[in-house]
Every structure is written in structure tokens, then in C-alpha cells.
Amino acid sequence: MKKIIFYGAGNISQALIEGLISAGYDKKYIYFVDRNKSNTKKLTKIGVKKINHDSIQATDLVFLAVKPKDALFAFDEIIKIHEKIKIISLVAGIKSNKFLARSKTIELIRAMPNTSSRFNKGITAIYNKSSSKTTFKKVSDILKKVGILIEVEKEAYIDDFTGLIGSGPAYFFYLLKVYEKRITKLCNGDTKKSNEIITNLLEGIALSISNNNNLDDLISAVASKKGTTEAGLKSFKTTKLSQSFEKGIIRAIKRAKEISKEY
Numbered sequence: 001m002k003k004i005i006f007y008g009a010g011n012i013s014q015a016l017i018e019g020l021i022s023a024g025y026d027k028k029y030i031y032f033v034d035r036n037k038s039n040t041k042k043l044t045k046i047g048v049k050k051i052n053h054d055s056i057q058a059t060d061l062v063f064l065a066v067k068p069k070d071a072l073f074a075f076d077e078i079i080k081i082h083e084k085i086k087i088i089s090l091v092a093g094i095k096s097n098k099f100l101a102r103s104k105t106i107e108l109i110r111a112m113p114n115t116s117s118r119f120n121k122g123i124t125a126i127y128n129k130s131s132s133k134t135t136f137k138k139v140s141d142i143l144k145k146v147g148i149l150i151e152v153e154k155e156a157y158i159d160d161f162t163g164l165i166g167s168g169p170a171y172f173f174y175l176l177k178v179y180e181k182r183i184t185k186l187c188n189g190d191t192k193k194s195n196e197i198i199t200n201l202l203e204g205i206a207l208s209i210s211n212n213n214n215l216d217d218l219i220s221a222v223a224s225k226k227g228t229t230e231a232g233l234k235s236f237k238t239t240k241l242s243q244s245f246e247k248g249i250i251r252a253i254k255r256a257k258e259i260s261k262e263y
């Protein structure tokens with residue numbers, strides 16, 4: 001197994017680390033660098049070791065997972081140690097050329113995962129900027145352990161994946177808040193029960209999609225003429241829910257492109 005370092009051990013690193021461990025990746029090969037006490041505590045509790053950035057070796061695979069505002073500083077800390085280091089940037093928005101302008105000798109990959117990696121149901125887009133075939137294969141094999149891996153041919157597509165997939169889970173959590181509120185009320189405030197209901201609802205939806213991927217057929221199978229579903233759907237159409245949802249996604253993709261210009 002390859003030694004991997006998560007530089008920045010917050011939300012996305014924790015999701016990837018937990019997914020990797022449950023997929024059988026031996027935690028003795030996983031390390032992290034982080035300054036945040038609460039994130040450090042969470043990972044040390046599950047037996048993942050913290051190291052100082054100067055203990056990183058040239059052969060390690062370094063996943064850069066800090067917020068965009070911290071990315072260039074963290075990147076500089078890494079390249080100070082090894083000029084030929086292998087870096088996989090998970091950072092939204094910041095383009096490869098921004099990093100390569102600071103060091104042309106590194107092997108650089110960009111990857112955009114999502115937090116469902118924690119349950120090995122992740123979706124990760126990957127783009128190879130300057131890594132060797134061997135490094136790219138090693139990184140791809142690691143990321144495949146936590147879900148689906150999609151290699152994109154153009155770096156710009158990483159922004160689309162950021163807006164659609166990286167941010168994706170949050171859109172659904174946001175929409176589900178409406179459900180949660182109503183269902184919890186029906187369950188007399190029993191949040192455990194409402195959680196169970198929402199989980200079953202979503203698992204059923206996922207299975208329906210994998211069984212028949214035509215979404216219109218699936219809608220027709222639920223909606224009947226003059227029925228409740230049709231009334232609900234009509235209201236969504238009148239209030240332009242689809243357009244509003246799409247606008248949000250477009251805005252997120254645009255934001256990914258803007259970030260690049262800010263740092």
C-alpha cells in the first residue's frame with residue numbers, strides 16, 4: 001500500500017479517510033497534517049496519525065485538502081520540502097497553472113470528490129495535469145476504493161463537477177429540510193423516526209433509479225391523473241422549481257471559476 005498524507009484534515013479528508021479505511025486501506029499508511037484541534041482529535045481517535053509537514057517524504061502521495069484561501073500557503077509549505085512531490089489538489093477553483101507557476105517540477109493531479117466517499121458511495125472527478133502514468137494510476141486506484149471515479153479531459157470540467165457533485169450532497173440536504181420538518185411533526189418530534197423515514201425514502205429512490213434510469217417513467221409510475229402527485233408537480237412547475245434548482249447549480253459552477261481569479 002502507498003503512504004498517503006492528507007494535508008488539511010477537515011470535512012472532505014475525514015470522509016475520504018473513513019471511506020478508505022472501511023474499504024480495507026490499512027490506516028498505518030494514512031497520515032495527516034493539520035492545525036485544527038477538533039479535526040486532529042477526530043482523526044487520532046480513529047487511529048490515524050498526525051505528522052508535521054516536514055516529515056513528508058518525496059515518495060508520498062499528498063492530498064491537498066485545505067480551503068482555497070489557505071491553499072497556496074499550504075502548497076508552498078509542501079514544495080519547500082520536496083520539489084518533485086506528488087500532489088493531488090482537492091481544492092475547489094484553484095487551477096493547476098496557479099500551482100505550477102510556483103513549482104514546475106511537481107507531479108500535479110486535481111481531484112474533486114464528495115462527502116459520500118465516507119460510505120464508499122463517492123463520485124470523484126480527476127484530471128491529470130503533470131503526473132506520471134504510474135502516479136496517476138496509483139491515485140486513481142486509491143480514489144476508486146471510495147466510489148466512482150471519472151477522468152475528465154479538460155480541467156474546466158472540474159469546475160462543473162465542483163458545482164454539481166462536490167457541492168451536490170448539500171443541495172439535497174437543503175431540499176430535504178422541508179421533508180424533515182414535516183415528517184418530524186408527524187412523528188411527534190421523534191427525529192430518529194423521521195431520519196429513518198427519510199433514509200428509506202432516499203434508498204428507495206436510489207434503487208428505483210438503478211432499476212430504471214428513465215426519470216420521466218419513474219415520475220409517471222407515481223403520478224396519476226388528478227391525483228396528489230400531479231397537483232404537487234403542477235405547483236412545482238408553476239413556481240419554476242427546476243429552473244431555480246438549475247440556476248443554483250450554474251451559480252456554484254460560476255463560483256468555482258471565480259475562486260481561481262481570487263487567489
Ligand SMILES: NC(=O)c1ccc[n+]([C@@H]2O[C@H](COP(=O)([O-])OP(=O)(O)OC[C@H]3O[C@@H](n4cnc5c(N)ncnc54)[C@H](OP(=O)(O)O)[C@@H]3O)[C@@H](O)[C@H]2O)c1
Nearest residue numbers: 008009010011012034035036065066067068070091092166
Ligand atoms: N467539503 C466538501 O464536501 C468538499 C468536497 C470537494 C472538495 N472540497 C475541497 O476540499 C478543501 C477542504 O474542504 P473542507 O470542507 O474539508 O475544509 P475544512 O473542513 O475547513 O478542512 C481544512 C482543514 O485544513 C486545515 N488547514 C488549513 N491550512 C492549513 C495549514 N497551512 N496547515 C495545517 N492545516 C491547515 C484547517 O484548519 P483551520 O480550521 O484551523 O483553518 C482545517 O482543519 C476545499 O478546498 C474544498 O474546496 C471540499
